[in-house]
Amino acid sequence: MEYWKHSIDAxxxxxxxxxxFTKRIFDLVASICGLIILSPVFLVIAILIKFDDPHGPIFYEQTRVGKFQRxxxxxxxxxxxxxxxKQLGKIADKNEVSGPMFKMKHDPRVTRIGHFIRRYSLDELPQLLNVVLGEMSLVGPRPPLPSEVEHYDAFSMQRLDVLPGCTGLWQIGGRSNVSFDDMVKLDLEYINRCSFSFDLYILIKTFVLFFKPNGAY
Incomplete structure (x- = not known):
């Protein structure tokens, strides 16, 4: 892991x-096809979310930081x-990971259906729309929260030199069980090694995780 602890060649x-160019074309075609093929799954998840908590919205929008800090x-x-x-402050002291991220295995804010769709990463599927819009790629570093970026050092800030992704080495390498420092190293490893074949490898591994979760919560 230490081998990758150096600056990327921006x-x-x-x-x-x-x-x-080829990555953008692939992202666009694959995400549009994914949205069409997975539309029945979207409908089922939407119904379950409304059944579990009828007063809340189906989708959740959250401000994230992407390429070049946009x-x-x-x-x-x-x-x-x-x-x-707004309830995060009440449980902030129960954070189970180091660094500027917040992760809690038994987060009381998560709904019943929320636990299920998080375990199988189904809550992430609407990000295919972000890919269509050009804000994200299918593969890349996870987009951080603005509050997290405020605590980034120069080494961590390198994650923001490329488009963020729906999946990446962090997700296939342990996800919630990976520390913040290791997540940064995995992201920089991806940036240094990224290629079309490497992206396909990560996407295939991610597809397997839908059926065999590796620590998402």
């Missing part, structure tokens, strides 16, 4: 025009109770 990444609204299926963000 200039090299900027000049990878063919890779970025903010955007990331879409998810709502897995928490309404006003969950």
């Amino acid at each position: 200039l090299h990444q900027q000049h990878r025009y063919f890779y970025r 903010s955007f609204e990331m879409f998810k299926f709502r897995s928490m109770r309404v006003n969950a963000d």
Whole structure:
């Protein structure tokens, strides 16, 4: 892991025009096809969310920080109770990971259906729309919250030199069981190694995790 603890070659990444072009075309086609094929799954999840908590919305929009520190609204299926963000202060001392992220295995703000869709990463599916809009890629570093970026050092800030992704090495490498520092190292490893074949490898591994979860909560 220590091998990857160095600065990325940002200039090299900027000049990878063919890779970025083909990745964008693949992202666009795959995400549109995914939205069409998975539309029945979207409908079922939407019904379950409304049945579990009829007074709250189906979708949840959250401000995230993307490439070059540009903010955007990331879409998810709502897995928490309404006003969950405002309740974070009450349980902030129960954070189970180090660094500027918050993770709690038995978060009381998560709904019953929320636990299920989080375990199988189904809450992430609406991010295919972010991919269509060009705000995210299918594969890349996870987009952080603005409050997390405020605590980034120069090393961690390198995660924001590329488009954020729906999945990446962090997700297939342990997800919630991975510390913040290791997540950053995995993201930088991906940026240094990224290629079309490597992206396909990560997508295939992510597809397997839908059926065999590896620590998402």
